[in-house]
Amino acid sequence: MLQELIQVFIEQFDFFIHAFFTHIKISFISVYFASVLGIGLGLWISKHKKYAQGVISAVSLLYTIPSIALLGFLISISGIGNTTAIIALTLYGLLPMVRSTYTGLLEVDPALIEAARGMGSDEKQILKNVKIPLAFPFIFSAFRNMTTMTIALAGIASFVGAGGLGVAIYRGITTNNVMMIYIGSILVAALAILTDGCLQLLETYFITYRKKGLAFIRYSFRFAWIVVVLVLFPYEYHSNVIKIAGKPTTEGYILAELVSITIEEHTDLKVKLTHGIGGGTGNIHPAMVKGDFDIYSDYTGTIWQVVLKEEEPYNERRFYELNTKYLMEYGLMFKGLYGFNNTYGLAVHKEIADRYQLKTYSDLAKFSNQLIFGAEYDFYQREDGFNALKDAYHFQFKKVVDLDNGLKYQAMANKQIDVMTIFTTDGMLTSSDVVVLEDDLMFYPSYLAGSVIRQATLEEYPQLEDVLLLLENRISDQEMAQMNYEVEVLNKKPSEVAYAFLKEKGLLKK
Amino acid sequence: MSAIVKFEHVSKDYQKKTIIEDFDLEIEEGSFLVIIGSSGSGKTTIMKMINGLVLPSKGNVYVQGKDVLSQDLIALRRSIGYAIQGNVLFPHLTIKENIAYVLNLLKKDQKEIDEVVLKSLRLLNLPEDVLHRYPSQLSGGQNQRVNIARALSNQPRILLMDEPFGALDAIVKYQLQRDLKKMHQELKNTIVFITHDIHEALKLATHILVMDQGKIQQYATVKEIVEKPANAFVAQLLNMACKEIV
Numbered sequence: 001m002l003q004e005l006i007q008v009f010i011e012q013f014d015f016f017i018h019a020f021f022t023h024i025k026i027s028f029i030s031v032y033f034a035s036v037l038g039i040g041l042g043l044w045i046s047k048h049k050k051y052a053q054g055v056i057s058a059v060s061l062l063y064t065i066p067s068i069a070l071l072g073f074l075i076s077i078s079g080i081g082n083t084t085a086i087i088a089l090t091l092y093g094l095l096p097m098v099r100s101t102y103t104g105l106l107e108v109d110p111a112l113i114e115a116a117r118g119m120g121s122d123e124k125q126i127l128k129n130v131k132i133p134l135a136f137p138f139i140f141s142a143f144r145n146m147t148t149m150t151i152a153l154a155g156i157a158s159f160v161g162a163g164g165l166g167v168a169i170y171r172g173i174t175t176n177n178v179m180m181i182y183i184g185s186i187l188v189a190a191l192a193i194l195t196d197g198c199l200q201l202l203e204t205y206f207i208t209y210r211k212k213g214l215a216f217i218r219y220s221f222r223f224a225w226i227v228v229v230l231v232l233f234p235y236e237y238h239s240n241v242i243k244i245a246g247k248p249t250t251e252g253y254i255l256a257e258l259v260s261i262t263i264e265e266h267t268d269l270k271v272k273l274t275h276g277i278g279g280g281t282g283n284i285h286p287a288m289v290k291g292d293f294d295i296y297s298d299y300t301g302t303i304w305q306v307v308l309k310e311e312e313p314y315n316e317r318r319f320y321e322l323n324t325k326y327l328m329e330y331g332l333m334f335k336g337l338y339g340f341n342n343t344y345g346l347a348v349h350k351e352i353a354d355r356y357q358l359k360t361y362s363d364l365a366k367f368s369n370q371l372i373f374g375a376e377y378d379f380y381q382r383e384d385g386f387n388a389l390k391d392a393y394h395f396q397f398k399k400v401v402d403l404d405n406g407l408k409y410q411a412m413a414n415k416q417i418d419v420m421t422i423f424t425t426d427g428m429l430t431s432s433d434v435v436v437l438e439d440d441l442m443f444y445p446s447y448l449a450g451s452v453i454r455q456a457t458l459e460e461y462p463q464l465e466d467v468l469l470l471l472e473n474r475i476s477d478q479e480m481a482q483m484n485y486e487v488e489v490l491n492k493k494p495s496e497v498a499y500a501f502l503k504e505k506g507l508l509k510k
Numbered sequence: 511m512s513a514i515v516k517f518e519h520v521s522k523d524y525q526k527k528t529i530i531e532d533f534d535l536e537i538e539e540g541s542f543l544v545i546i547g548s549s550g551s552g553k554t555t556i557m558k559m560i561n562g563l564v565l566p567s568k569g570n571v572y573v574q575g576k577d578v579l580s581q582d583l584i585a586l587r588r589s590i591g592y593a594i595q596g597n598v599l600f601p602h603l604t605i606k607e608n609i610a611y612v613l614n615l616l617k618k619d620q621k622e623i624d625e626v627v628l629k630s631l632r633l634l635n636l637p638e639d640v641l642h643r644y645p646s647q648l649s650g651g652q653n654q655r656v657n658i659a660r661a662l663s664n665q666p667r668i669l670l671m672d673e674p675f676g677a678l679d680a681i682v683k684y685q686l687q688r689d690l691k692k693m694h695q696e697l698k699n700t701i702v703f704i705t706h707d708i709h710e711a712l713k714l715a716t717h718i719l720v721m722d723q724g725k726i727q728q729y730a731t732v733k734e735i736v737e738k739p740a741n742a743f744v745a746q747l748l749n750m751a752c753k754e755i756v
Binding site for chain 2: 109111112114115116117118119120121122125129130133134210
């Protein structure tokens with residue numbers, strides 16, 4: 001396993017190193033802001049004691065908000081990307097800094113303060129010469145803890161489309177690549193341990209040379225505004241860059257690569273690709289409306305239900321209605337549907353299909369009393385799940401079992417089940433002896449995948465229209481399933497798979 | 511002789527409690543005044559009114575002829591020496607930095623600071639090698655010597671000391687008292703010294719102020735007090751001292 005680990009690491013060295021440095025950037029900037037703000041706030045409440053309890057309660061409350069919730073909330077304010085991650089991490093870092101500064105200052109021996117005052121120090125000098133130096137060791141050890149915590153926590157930054165090692169971990173989780181998860185986690189831990197070691201050395205140094213420690217703090221405060229300007233304002237603003245988002249699924253990674261490679265091949269535009277945005281449509285949609293992203297891939301049925309909040313079931317006869325509403329309400333539109341439909345489906349073992357001559361769900365209904373049906377637990381609970389399906393086609397299965405999603409294909413290979421639920425582009429379909437049946441009564445809504453683009457982007461770069469239409473009707477269900485299989489099971493890189501596909505289809509200019 | 515510190519009808523209320531009421535006092539320049547009294551008698555309050563750490567509720571305090579209330583308190587405090595009890599050296603500063611604390615506040619130049627520091631080391635019988643050590647590396651007695659050296663660094667004409675030898679053992683205390691007395695005779699500054707130890711008072715003072723419950727019981731030279739105690743409280747205090755000696 002170690003060998004495999006090293007091999008994956010070396011193969012994707014550039015990717016990991018880039019993630020590593022982005023991780024450093026995000027966490028260190030957050031640590032910096034949390035320190036400056038936290039110490040500042042701590043100083044302030046030690047002077048205005050009546051606000052102390054209120055401020056500490058407020059930062060404690062921030063600390064208790066689950067990170068996913070805080071990030072989700074911040075997306076609606078500061079959008080997708082590093083800025084949101086930095087804000088969230090800064091907020092989490094506040095509590096240890098505020099509290100340690102406040103208690104550190106409070107615990108300075110009153111006799112020393114009295115002596116300093118009696119010798120003619122004004123309040124500012126008491127703070128600078130006595131209180132802060134004496135609280136310093138206390139504050140510094142809180143700073144060390146906070147730094148380790150922030151580095152670890154920065155792993156979730158990928159949820160809001162920020163970079164860092166979380167990207168590797170998250171990509172590993174969504175594309176079933178365990179090595180990716182291991183390497184990402186090891187690097188996070190290594191960074192945390194390394195940083196803490198350096199800080200420990202620094203702590204020893206500062207205790208010996210206290211004045212240098214204080215000068216360090218003073219300069220940190222003095223240059224705070226410069227860092228703010230550098231970090232927050234010119235935030236990666238480039239023209240001629242198309243920002244593409246990817247959903248956090250294997251398919252999402254591949255589609256985002258397909259779109260971005262196609263654009264780079266056929267235009268002079270640059271592409272900035274952000275993979276694996278946590279929360280999928282729910283978080284990408286607002287970012288598209290805001291202009292954080294220009295293009296991403298989504299499914300017609302998803303837009304209909306999640307974005308347009310329509311209650312009636314969607315079918316493709318309503319596509320024109322959907323796209324018109326989408327454009328009028330949000331300035332977004334589908335430009336080029338790829339052709340495949342990633343919807344729910346039923347599959348049977350190849351032997352069963354041959355034996356009973358099964359092609360459609362209606363065919364299946366005739367023999368259902370002789371067959372065993374398997375699905376994940378979830379499927380029996382959902383309103384549009386098993387019962388609705390059974391009623392629509394009058395299924396009468398011999399036996400119904402529930403089993404974990406990951407085990408379904410295994411169970412069918414072992415002939416423990418004869419029929420099961422699937423997604424029509426499941427990577428596993430490619431390698432298994434199963435046949436996907438046709439939903440002849442159109443029970444399931446349609447989920448055709450396609451490129452979504454902002455109207456404003458299309459107006460600015462009209463050449464994108466032809467480029468996006470290059471992908472129209474190019475990918476079949478089987479082809480998409482094959483690509484998912486290559487990434488999930490063969491552990492190929494999404495970009496490689498996408499590139500190979502485009503090449504095969506003649507969509508590359510050599 | 512003229513009064514370097516003068517209290518006129520001074521009262522101090524603190525949280526609706528009267529600590530000092532209608533207090534009058536004149537301290538002669540060059541005297542070594544020891545204030546003695548039980549705890550809660552208001553002696554520390556009186557001392558802190560001299561350098562403006564406590565301001566009078568009523569009445570006026572004059573230092574070198576000027577009303578404390580009309581002065582820049584920060585400048586006043588820098589001109590008055592202040593040494594209080596306990597471990598009050600700054601633990602994060604070296605002995606040299608501690609002694610030069612006020613001089614650094616006043617931004618004196620380094621050469622002058624070096625001179626003053628060396629002079630005060632000699633005055634207080636401290637070895638030169640303590641300069642770059644930290645207070646935690648020195649003995650309790652040495653710390654108190656540094657505390658006094660620090661209070662003297664700006665050559666104050668008035669030196670306030672609040673039970674500076676409180677926590678020391680007898681031998682160290684004896685040596686320090688002897689050295690302080692010698693120093694006072696050399697410098698001829700005015701010292702206001704608080705204690706609740708009558709032996710210490712008799713040994714050091716030129717004048718003694720006996721306080722009880724915010725009121726003056728007697729204010730006189732050592733000789734007068736010993737010969738003519740003003741009232742039973744003072745007599746009892748002196749009696750205690752005699753008995754202990756016998």
